[in-house]
Amino acid sequence: SKMRHVTDRQTLKFQYGAFTVLVFHSVVFLAVIHSCSGQSDVIGPSQPIVAIVGDDVILPCHLVPVMNAFVMTVEWARPDLDPRFVLLWRVGVELASKKHPAYRGRTSLFTDRLKHGDVSLNLSSVRLSDEGRYRCFIPKLNKSPTIQLVVGAVSSPVILVTESSSGGVLLQCEAKGWYPEPEVVWLDGEGNPVPAGPAETLRGPDDLYTVSSKLTVEKRHSNFTCRVQQKTINQTRETHVQVADQSFMLPRTPGTPGTRYSWYFWFF
Ligand SMILES: *[C@@H]1O[C@H](CO)[C@@H](O)[C@H](O)[C@H]1NC(C)=O
Ligand SMILES: *[C@@H]1O[C@H](CO)[C@@H](O)[C@H](O)[C@H]1NC(C)=O
Ligand SMILES: *[C@@H]1O[C@H](CO)[C@@H](O)[C@H](O)[C@H]1NC(C)=O
Numbered sequence: 001s002k003m004r005h006v007t008d009r010q011t012l013k014f015q016y017g018a019f020t021v022l023v024f025h026s027v028v029f030l031a032v033i034h035s036c037s038g039q040s041d042v043i044g045p046s047q048p049i050v051a052i053v054g055d056d057v058i059l060p061c062h063l064v065p066v067m068n069a070f071v072m073t074v075e076w077a078r079p080d081l082d083p084r085f086v087l088l089w090r091v092g093v094e095l096a097s098k099k100h101p102a103y104r105g106r107t108s109l110f111t112d113r114l115k116h117g118d119v120s121l122n123l124s125s126v127r128l129s130d131e132g133r134y135r136c137f138i139p140k141l142n143k144s145p146t147i148q149l150v151v152g153a154v155s156s157p158v159i160l161v162t163e164s165s166s167g168g169v170l171l172q173c174e175a176k177g178w179y180p181e182p183e184v185v186w187l188d189g190e191g192n193p194v195p196a197g198p199a200e201t202l203r204g205p206d207d208l209y210t211v212s213s214k215l216t217v218e219k220r221h222s223n224f225t226c227r228v229q230q231k232t233i234n235q236t237r238e239t240h241v242q243v244a245d246q247s248f249m250l251p252r253t254p255g256t257p258g259t260r261y262s263w264y265f266w267f268f
Contacts, residue, residue, distance in 0.1 A: 035264065041063075041143055042062070049153055050151075050232075051123075052153065053128055056122065057123050062117055063238070068114070071172050072091070074119045076133055081102075082100075083100050086107050106123060123149075155175055155176055155229075157175035158174055159172065170214060172213075176210045177210070180209070180230060181203075182209065182211055182229055183225045186224060186226055197214060200209050211228060219243075225239070
C-alpha cells in the first residue's frame with residue numbers, strides 16, 4: 001500500500017502540480033493520528049528461533065511503537081502447559097510463583113530494556129522439552145504474537161577404526177545424542193562424498209538419536225571425514241581420520257607389544 005501511495009502521489013503530481021503537496025501532507029497527518037489512536041502492536045519473529053540444548057536463547061518480542069512495558073503486564077506463556085506461564089511480569093515485579101516449575105530459575109526479562117518496549121524473554125539452559133510455541137501477551141494492547149522455538153541437540157561423531165575381514169580398513173562412525181534425526185555423510189581427503197551403506201539410527205528413551213555409519217576403505221594412506229548434519233537446526237559436526245600403512249608411516253620399534261591394528265591412524 002506504500003507503493004500504491006507513491007504511485008498515486010506521482011500521478012497526482014503530473015495532473016495537479018501543487019495540489020500534490022496538500023495530499024501528501026494529509027496522508028502524513030492521518031498516519032500520525034493513526035498511531036496516536038492506540039494502533040500499537042506487539043511484534044515477534046516470523047521465523048522459528050533455533051536453540052541447542054544447554055544454550056541460552058532469546059525469544060524476541062517488541063512493542064511497536066516503543067512504549068514503556070516496565071509498567072505493564074507481560075505474560076510469556078506456552079498454551080500447551082498447565083500452568084501456562086513461562087514468565088509473568090506485573091507492573092515492575094516478576095511473579096515467579098505463577099511460573100511453570102519446568103521454567104523456574106530459567107526465564108528472565110531484560111528489565112533495563114522494558115521501558116524501551118523490549119519484552120524479549122531470556123531462556124537459559126535450554127532443554128529438549130522447551131520446544132514449542134510461546135506467546136508474548138501484553139493484555140493492555142491485547143496482542144499476543146506466537147514465537148516458535150525449535151530445539152536441537154548435537155554431539156561430535158567418533159570414528160572407530162578396525163581391520164576389515166576383507167583386508168581393508170573398516171571405519172565406523174557414531175554420533176550420539178542428536179535431535180532432530182541427523183544425516184551422516186563420508187567425505188574423502190578432497191571433500192568429495194564417499195558412498196557408504198545406509199546409516200543406522202536408534203532413538204533412545206530420552207528422544208535423542210544415535211546414528212552410525214560404516215565405511216570400508218583401502219589400506220592406502222588417505223583422509224576421511226565423517227560429517228553429521230541436521231538442516232532444520234543448521235548444525236554440522238565432523239571428525240576426520242587419517243588411515244595410513246603403519247610400516248610406511250612409523251619407524252619400527254622392536255620389542256614393543258604388537259599394536260592392535262596393522263594400520264596407523266589418527267584423528268584431527
Ligand atoms: C540470560 O540469563 C542467563 C541466566 O540468568 C544469563 O547468564 C545470561 O547472561 C542472560 N543473557 C543475556 C543476553 O543477558
Ligand atoms: C590429510 O590431512 C592432513 C591434515 O589436514 C594433511 O596434512 C594431509 O596432507 C592429508 N593427506 C591426504 C592424503 O590428503
Ligand atoms: C548456518 O550456520 C552457519 C555456520 O554456523 C552460518 O554461517 C549460517 O548463517 C547459518 N544459516 C542459517 C540459515 O542460519
